[in-house]
Amino acid sequence: MAKAYEGNEIRGLASLHGLTPVVPPKRNRKKPWEYDRELYKRRNEVERYFRRLKAFRRVFTRYDKLDIMYSSFVVFAMIHETLRE
Numbered sequence: 001m002a003k004a005y006e007g008n009e010i011r012g013l014a015s016l017h018g019l020t021p022v023v024p025p026k027r028n029r030k031k032p033w034e035y036d037r038e039l040y041k042r043r044n045e046v047e048r049y050f051r052r053l054k055a056f057r058r059v060f061t062r063y064d065k066l067d068i069m070y071s072s073f074v075v076f077a078m079i080h081e082t083l084r085e
Contacts, residue, residue: 006021006023006024006025006026006029011023021035022035022036022039022040022043023035023040024037024040049081052081053074053077053078053081056073056077056080058073059073059074059077
């Protein structure tokens with residue numbers, strides 16, 4: 001979650017589904033809450049990984065009609081990115 005989605009409604013919905021929101025409160029929040037700062041920093045790594053996967057045009061535009069073909073190419077792209085590092 002990003003700071004734009006830090007409202008009470010969204011946090012409550014995430015908690016209702018068994019998720020733990022790790023989003024910092026906005027600065028102007030009257031009652032800020034504690035959050036896991038280290039876990040929030042790792043969010044950037046996940047976003048960068050998805051950006052690299054979207055560099056594969058076939059993943060980004062989803063040309064494949066079958067889910068199995070799309071998911072297999074996503075796995076291929078993940079393997080390619082992992083080996084590239």
